[in-house]
Amino acid sequence: MMSSSIVQHVSECFIKPLHPIPESNRICHLTTWDIAMSSTNYIQKGLLFKKPNNQQHFIDNLLEKLNHSLSLALFHFYPLSGRLVTQKSQHPPSYSIFVDCSNNNPGARFIYATLDITISDILSPIDVPPVVKSLFDLNKAINHDGHTLPLLSIQVTELVDGLFIGCSMNHCIGDGTSFWKFFNTWSEIFQAQGHGYDHDVPISRQPFHNRWFPEGYGPLINLPFKHQDEFVSRFKAPELxxxxxxxxxxxxxxxxxxxxxxxxxxxxxxxxxxxxxxxxxxxxxxxxxxxxxxxxxxxxxxxxxxxxxxxxxxxxxxxxxxxxxxxxxxxxxxxxxxxxxxxxxxxxxxxxxxxxxxxxxxxxxxxxxxxxxxxxxxxxxxxxxxxxxxxxxxxxxxxxxxxxxxxxxxxxxxxxxxxxxxxxxxxxxxxxxxxxxxxxxxxxxxxxxxxxxxxxxxxxxxxxx
Missing domain, CATH: 3.30.559.10 (Chloramphenicol acetyltransferase-like domain)
Structure with a gap:
């Protein structure tokens, strides 16, 4: 079954922050640490859950709650709903990259998919099976691709007896600490939601969005490039x-x-x-x-x-x-x-x-x-x-x-x-x-x-x- 099973994408949509992003937050500047990640892949981590038994309309209800809680989480983690922008000028010469967090962006991608395998098919083999890679969106994308691709993509894959929530996040926007803080907050909001979705849910730890620059630098860093080809590269993983x-x-x-x-x-x-x-x-x-x-x-x-x-x-x-x-x-x-x-x-x-x-x-x-x-x-x-x-x-x-x-x-x-x-x-x-x-x-x-x-x-x- 494993060799013949492939992920079937059932639906796809884009999720925006529940509330408009204030004008003062619509530009997110990138630091040296952020920009240095331009040529690496998105962070891809996810969680495998056992599907509850005998729950009618489980998937429909879950997807609805995931959508709404994600829109709330994105309001707090608003850079994830944006897109990268490169700003260039000739006089004086400058080349800089930042995040456009304005409200006209499409937001984060949300995919619902199915895969005809079991939890055991994933966990029983000695090696991690190759099918695990198909549980994530944006495979092989690099962070610089965030100019045209979403900075966050969630893929929810329903298995025969389980469910996998795979998260792909642009590494220019955050590191592992930021990734799991976002995931933790999303889960916290989901758990706190009642049956009605017309209200906000307070979160225990607000993200801190004032990015760090050394004295005399920032918020825009002028890079010594004229074109992305001067610094963008794509690593091809060997067979491992x-x-x-x-x-x-x-x-x-x-x-x-x-x-x-x-x-x-x-x-x-x-x-x-x-x-x-x-x-x-x-x-x-x-x-x-x-x-x-x-x-x-x-x-x-x-x-x-x-x-x-x-x-x-x-x-x-x-x-x-x-x-x-x-x-x-x-x-x-x-x-x-x-x-x-x-x-x-x-x-x-x-x-x-x-x-x-x-x-x-x-x-x-x-x-x-x-x-x-x-x-x-x-x-x-x-x-x-x-x-x-x-x-x-x-x-x-x-x-x-x-x-x-x-x-x-x-x-x-x-x-x-x-x-x-x-x-x-x-x-x-x-x-x-x-x-x-x-x-x-x-x-x-x-x-x-x-x-x-x-x-x-x-x-x-x-x-x-």
Whole structure:
């Protein structure tokens, strides 16, 4: 059934904010962090739910409530209903990109689709099945395409016994923190709605839309380009195996204790210990020569590192990547604690001074992130997303989701997407993307697999029943 089943789009519409956007908010300026994402893919994450039994008109009612709650959420997160605009002039020469949030935009796309497969068809295979990519809209779109494509697209796909809500969000508009804050608010509004849809629903945390610029810069950043072809590129993902590995809180605690004991410290975190374990394991599986340089890239949230800190509700992109580096020989000859300390140092030295230096350097010479140029798929590991995001707290009248899944976006060899574990408590799920031969080596690595609790997608801790 899996091989022959394809997603059928049943309906499509565009959702606007419930209320008009005030004139003062109709332009949303982009920061260095936002613009740097122009050539990467949209963020694609979604939640898989079990469909309630014996509920008449369930889908019709659900879609109606999703539509209305989305229109309310978009009023608070109004940049998601806009479109990107490039403004150019010859005298003096200027090239800048911003978001047009005016009320004449069509809004966010909303798709209802069906797929003749079951939850088990998705969760039982060892690898993430390719059909998961079809549960998202805007596959292969890059963020610069937001000039003509919606900045947010929701695809609701009804399965035989389940339902998947897939969200594709333009990364120039927000990062993972912003993505899940939006998702959390949408769920909060949905849950608070009564049967009547003629009233607003107050939200617990208002997004913060004043984007951060260093003193003397902004709100428009003048880019040294004359045409998009000078900086826009399209990364083509290779053929990869994608597999989710589950780590319990207990397993991660053991790795943390081991790393701190070996380096005689108490400063190495759970995430840094797990990152080091994964970095070493993938490098070992690749069978590289000892003199080959390798790196572990970690996405870092800038909000709490600024002085004063940016609000947690800061809506936009406020993330950098830091890298720990070593030769293959150093990585494999030293113990876990030595490697974890490398990751720890890379993360902790990324303070406000480093952030400001990085922004100033970018303003002098803007660099648009390009996976082909800025990441080595033969020796690099990239740890993205965060187990701190509230993923399983999103309920849309169907109880807790059974799984979090991601789409096509930004998958490269050595990419590791981190989710919070279904059972919570500090557990984590890691979706690892590798070439087939390297994945086989990783699966045969007892040192790696002994820390893994569930080796396919169908374990009870992922909620599958």
């Amino acid at each position: 195996r994608e597999r989710i590995f589950h780590f319990t809180a207990e397993s991660i605690a053991k790795l943390k204790a081991k790393a701190n004991r070996e380096y005689n410290t108490n400063k190495i975190s759970s995430f840094q210990s797990l990152s080091a374990h994964v970095w070493r394991s993938i490098t070992r599986a690749r069978r590289l020569t000892n003199d080959r340089k390798t790196s572990c890239m970690v996405a870092v949230n800038n909000r709490p590192r600024m002085k004063p800190p940016l609000p947690e509700e800061y809506f936009g992109t406020s993330v950098d990547t830091v890298s720990a580096e070593a030769t293959v020989g150093e990585l494999l000859e030293n113990d876990l604690g030595w490697v974890a300390w490398k990751v720890h140092v890379a993360v902790t030295k990324h303070d406000e001074l480093e952030i400001r230096k990085s922004v100033e350097k970018w303003l002098e010479t803007p660099v648009i992130l390009d996976l082909d140029r800025h990441y080595d798929p033969l020796s690099g590991v990239a740890m993205i997303s965060s187990p701190r995001f509230n993923m399983y707290g999103n309920e849309f009248g169907m109880g807790k989701a059974v799984a979090v899944l991601c789409g096509y976006a930004n998958k490269c060899d050595g990419n590791v997407t981190i989710y919070e574990g279904h059972e919570g408590g500090g557990s984590m799920d890691l979706e690892i993307s590798l070439s087939s031969n390297v994945m086989i080596e990783l699966e045969l690595d007892d040192n790696f697999m002994n820390a893994v609790s569930l080796t396919n997608m169908s374990g009870t801790s992922r909620g599958h029943s």
